[in-house]
Amino acid sequence: MLRLWKLAFGLLAVLFLLVPMFAILPLAFNDSSILTYPMTGVSMRWFSELVEENIWRRAILNSLIIGLSTAVFASVLGTLAALGLRGSTGRLARFGNLIFLMPMVAPIVVLGVGMQLMFTRLGLNNTYLGVIIAHTVISVPFVVISVSAALAGIDPALERASANLGASPRATFVHVTLPLARPGILAGAIFALATSLDEVVLTLFLGGAGQRTLAREMFAQLRENLTPVIAAVSFVFIVGTVCLGAVNVFLRNSRRFRAEGPAE
């Protein structure tokens, strides 16, 4: 009996978390031009509007440019940080770790204001680079965490074995450490991409009309005209996120990712 109650409670909690996210999805296929239930008919017109109308196409393109650049920058910087912090246990290292994780807990609004002040001076306001830098700042902690975990999971004997077998420290890094940390780096990159895709606050502060991302455009459209395209965008977002998550799980589970071509 108790088990049944537990199960029921668990299901309720899951529903509470997921229903708001999925409630809007059917409306993406509604043929009415008002974003509300009940549905009047099934249509794909909002999806075609999403890809055909300039404003949305531009937003999708912006999201991809900014998101992918953020993923690249954040994973390179985060990986370097994790490598630097690896194995050091001193007070300085712990302080460094704290600094790297700070953007995760810092209030985004405060970060946005600060960046706006700074970026104006640097001439980075209303530029792609500015938005990409801002997104990178809040994405780096995810990469640091996931790469640090991957590095911590590497058996130190493997690097010793590599040295023993004649690999210089650099060769050991290239052939052993980096390939073994790769799932962590990729997971970090995926987190960074996801973070950038749904970021609104910093984009609001720092991006101009030219840098409107999909999330930012949704936010704008919500206030101006409640078009069902928003539901279509939501659908694309959720499908995209689920795909990214699936890729991440797949990477984590496949232990046999190849580091290099077979030794012919």
Next chain:
Amino acid sequence: MSATTSPAGTAPAHPTRPHPIIRCDRLSKSYGTVRVMENLSLDIAPGEFISLLGPSGSGKTTLLMMIAGFEEPTEGAIWLDGRRIDAVAPFRRNMGMVFQNYALFPHMTVAQNIGFPLKMRGTPRREIAGRVARALEMIELGALADRYPPQLSGGQQQRVALARALVFEPRVVLMDEPLGALDKRLREQMQLDIRDLHRRLGLTVIFVTHDQSEALTMSDRIAVFNKGRIEQIGTPDDIYDRPRTRFVAEFIGETNLLTGRISGGQLRLPDETRLALADGNGAGEGDEVVVSVRPERMRVIAPGTMPEPGANRLEGALRDVVYLGDHLRLQIDAAGQALVVKQPRAGLAPQPGARVALTFDAADTRVITS
């Protein structure tokens, strides 16, 4: 891998061989104020199979790591073939090593793992392929060349690790408890396989283990470690039959230790029983000594019977009999001491509690002075 057979591979190793391949000269190691190795010297002859045997924390692994280059001695020097190496980076030492948990690269296939040391040495691809193929043949895993290590059994992983450590034909192979993770039958098979490889390829092997029977089975010489020092070094029968210290006697195999005083060239037990000894081993009249007698050197006889002339005799009570298949293990309280006798099942079948006598030859006693 070519089967270069050097005569040294089969010749009995000798500590005073003029040119040791490895010379450890007065090595000490401290971590902060903790001294884990004290003034340790060891010469290893080319082609020798030497085991470093001792309990955990005795310094045997520390020594192996120093030879491999992963630990630096605080004091002392290590020489490889006349070249001082204790400040040389591990990757320039050219020694093969088999790690405790094999340390195979999980992201490389079996063939890539074995080819790795060759690739690092800039060996041409075609030659790598040939040598990897021969190494795979040697370990009889040719069919698994494209598998990844996590897909292999423990024994297979062990053989891949061995092939990887040998494929670049290092002069010295280091093994850090390589068989510890295998089950008993596989372990015994691998002991023989490694021993066979050692002979065939003329390898110098330094083998770390805490398993005394493994050391006795495989080694030309055994160095028994205790508290950062070598307690005794010698051939397996030397170590087993003539332990120099109480630690060695107890660590290698099982033994009975009789405590008493030397009196008139004999051992006088606290209850005044006198026992004949092989020799005093340097102990003087009146010295308190410990005498080691191996359980399989003792025999239980019926209480009334007299032993053969010259043999020692003790009377006591049988406390327990343990049946071990091919032999019996008898626990006997005699002369105020708890003794163990191992003997074949044939003959008498005494019951616990019975009065028994046991006998052993003076030649089987070993006086331990320290």
